[in-house]
Amino acid sequence: DAGVTQSPTHLIKTRGQQVTLRCSPKSGHDTVSWYQQALGQGPQFIFQYYEEEERQRGNFPDRFSGHQFPNYSSELNVNALLLGDSALYLCASSYRGPSGNTIYFGEGSWLTVV
Amino acid sequence: AQTVTQSQPEMSVQEAETVTLSCTYDTSENNYYLFWYKQPPSRQMILVIRQEAYKQQNATENRFSVNFQKAAKSFSLKISDSQLGDTAMYFCAFMKRGSSNTGKLIFGQGTTLQVKP
Numbered sequence: 001d002a003g004v005t006q007s008p009t010h011l012i013k014t015r016g017q018q019v020t021l022r023c024s025p026k027s028g029h030d031t032v033s034w035y036q037q038a039l040g041q042g043p044q045f046i047f048q049y050y051e052e053e054e055r056q057r058g059n060f061p062d063r064f065s066g067h068q069f070p071n072y073s074s075e076l077n078v079n080a081l082l083l084g085d086s087a088l089y090l091c092a093s094s095y096r097g098p099s100g101n102t103i104y105f106g107e108g109s110w111l112t113v114v
Numbered sequence: 115a116q117t118v119t120q121s122q123p124e125m126s127v128q129e130a131e132t133v134t135l136s137c138t139y140d141t142s143e144n145n146y147y148l149f150w151y152k153q154p155p156s157r158q159m160i161l162v163i164r165q166e167a168y169k170q171q172n173a174t175e176n177r178f179s180v181n182f183q184k185a186a187k188s189f190s191l192k193i194s195d196s197q198l199g200d201t202a203m204y205f206c207a208f209m210k211r212g213s214s215n216t217g218k219l220i221f222g223q224g225t226t227l228q229v230k231p
Contacts, residue, residue, distance in 0.1 A: 033217035042205050042221035056218055094217040101147050105159035
């Protein structure tokens with residue numbers, strides 16, 4: 001049973017560019033959440049996708065957008081990259097049922113903006 | 115809004131000894147979950163232990179146990195018989211109960227734990 005998988009593992013982008021990060025949730029999970037983790041900080045919630053719609057959103061600008069596909073996989077898009085967007089981006093998957101209180105994380109995508 | 119505070123940025127412990135990491139949180143909710151996650155240098159976020167707020171009994175997972183004080187909004191993690199592999203950053207996290215909240219965690223700032231041989 002594959003866990004949460006993310007791609008790419010590392011990438012370097014230039015200020016002003018756009019980036020797309022991808023996530024496949026754990027088998028049986030239907031909800032994907034994205035987090036941004038700056039170096040030395042705790043992860044910050046970006047948004048959550050369920051049934052192909054954004055359900056909850058953290059305090060992030062509209063430059064951050066996402067998508068969820070019918071197979072529950074998800075993408076995170078960041079436009080007009082800033083140096084401050086450099087961080088580890090974590091994908092978390094969970095099941096939205098009554099017992100869905102365990103959240104599994106992927107290994108993350110390291111984004112460096114230069 | 116909920117907040118999670120970890121007041122110990124760094125801690126160290128000798129191998130085989132016991133260490134306790136502190137966490138306090140603030141919420142007006144009555145039904146929620148609390149978690150401790152471990153993040154080793156590989157950056158993979160690994161669930162250590164989970165506590166459901168409506169359960170008075172403290173959760174235990176092998177060498178890891180918690181001291182959950184709901185009234186005081188305190189949730190500390192005790193690691194017994196510390197091992198070198200426990201060296202990592204530890205995060206305390208809060209999640210409101212309810213299917214719509216599944217996956218939305220509020221994290222503390224983290225505590226870096228070093229286990230010394």
